[in-house]
Amino acid sequence: MSRSLKAATAVGALLLATACGSSGTPSSAGGFNPPDLEAQKKLGKTEGKVNLIAWAGYVEDGSNDPKVNWVSDFEKQTGCQVSTKTAATSDEMVSLMKSGQYDAVSASGDASLRLIASGDAAPVNTKLVPNYKDVFAGLKNQDWNSVDGVPYGIPHGRGANLLMYNTKKVTPAPDSWSAVFDNASAHKGKVTAYDSPIYIADAALYLMKTKPSLGIKNPYALDQKQFDAAVQLLKEQNANIGEYWGDYLKEISAFKSGNSVVGTAWQVIVNAAQAEKAPVKAVLPKEGATGWSDTWMISAKAKHPNCAYKWMDWIISPKANAQVAEYFGEAPSNAKSCALTSVKDHCATYHAADEPYWKKVHFWTTPVPQCLDGRKDTKCVPYSKWVQAWTEIKG
Structure with a gap:
């Protein structure tokens, strides 16, 4: 709790315009047809940097609080230097992604389908994200992060209203x-x-x-x-x-x-x-x-796609995902994170592994003309x- 308040204070009060998603049912997106883009097939040499768009509290490097830092170890291990643009609203995220200057974004459900429909977000090859296997099943292949079974992002965390x-x-x-x-x-x-x-x-x-x-x-x-x-x-x-x-x-x-x-x-x-x-x-x-689940999405114009994939895997790794979930105040997406939170009942408080609880939550998503109910x-x-x-x- 105190860490979450610090996260908010660090940015002059965290706006609740953060997270967003759809009804918790497997996706077919009701006839929604995105541009024909292909996911990256294999990882290449990392490019030395990655440019991210994120909600406040999602990409902490110790500058807001010396005790809160999951970026420095990422930079040391991958050689990818992180540059972050903190966004206050989903509309701002969509606009920034259209610029082509950023590699990945922690998109909410009221932004994700817009990014998919416009061709600004590319499909994601989850085989290139080893930690994806430990993501809670209830967060995979959902209306806000996939279309017709094709994933367009990596789940970050979730919360209910x-x-x-x-x-x-x-x-x-x-x-x-x-x-x-x-x-x-x-x-x-x-x-x-x-x-x-x-x-x-x-x-x-x-x-x-x-x-x-x-x-x-x-x-x-x-x-x-x-x-x-x-x-x-x-x-x-x-x-x-x-x-x-x-x-x-x-x-x-x-x-x-x-x-x-x-x-x-x-x-x-x-x-x-x-x-x-x-x-x-x-x-x-x-x-x-209603509720929200944020998704890390990769830009279709990413200049540093290999570092972006490394980041997506890192931020859902057990330790980093536990840190961000506690700092921000949400349920982590990685099931293994629950054993690593400093507050031992964090996952119980946030219902992280309680799938019957999440079945009652209809995660925010972008309303589109093609009815999402089929x-x-x-x-x-x-x-x-x-x-x-x-x-x-x-x-």
């Missing part, structure tokens, strides 16, 4: 997202929600479980009628919102002060708020939840429309 509540103000303890939707008026002005268009999927997930007549099968695959229903629910919720949040340090502060009493949160936020004596608990609601007879609302609608929702 939980319902956090003030135990003194919100009683009885909620077990449903109705606390922030249909029953939000009970805490008018003190409800909080994640500030991003992808939050529309949270409303869609709630409707998927509470209004089956809408026929929602995947909260990221919404036809116009389904989309309109989710947007309407969020417009109604808006009347009860105290603030939308993107900086998790501010959410911790809001729950400590009582300005927020119920809303979405990450496990790291729950841990931090509890450590600071805020009277909060969190639950994975009965409807399930429907062929309709078009779904693309992410650009989600962005427009989010502006309307917030008024």
Whole structure:
């Protein structure tokens, strides 16, 4: 927890615009057809450097905290000098990748399909990433990191979007997202929600479980009628919102002060708020939840592809993956990392190996016109429309 807070502080507060993915089912991407690109067939001589785009806290070399460094050993062992551009949003990552100046990116699910569709990300040959064999099965071949069984990245870690509540103000303890939707008026002005268009999927997930007549099968695959229903629910919720949040340090502060009493949160936020004596608990609601899983993707224009492959293997190696998972506050992707965390119950706290838990989590992914639920007879609302609608929702 403290390491995660340091990671956030080091960049002036880590934006929650970080991670993203899809519903936790094997991918066919519903007819999504990316450009015809081939994965690298074998590793060649390393080029001496690698240029990365990453979320804050993912590529630490000791400059933010001398005790937090998994880059220097990589550089010594591979001869690849690491240069990192820290990005604040998925949109920034997509833009930077289009420049052709970077070799790899720690893409979230609301960016990954965009990078695949535009041809900016190349397929990945997992045989060139030895540590891939130890990645949790639930992270492989998913909608946000593969298309028709072809992998486009290496899983980095994952987390769920939980319902956090003030135990003194919100009683009885909620077990449903109705606390922030249909029953939000009970805490008018003190409800909080994640500030991003992808939050529309949270409303869609709630409707998927509470209004089956809408026929929602995947909260990221919404036809116009389904989309309109989710947007309407969020417009109604808006009347009860105290603030939308993107900086998790501010959410911790809001729950400590009582300005927020119920809303979405990450496990790291729950841990931090509890450590600071805020009277909060969190639950994975009965409807399930959205969540995120980041993926290291290699640029189709990579100038240093061999060093990029070495980096992808390194960052999911047991020790490095354990370090980044603790520092950032997430479940590691490598199953062997759990034995190496300094906090011995880290993986238990973050449900790292609890696959039944993750089956309830619908990981963020980029909504595209080709419906990700497999429907062929309709078009779904693309992410650009989600962005427009989010502006309307917030008024």
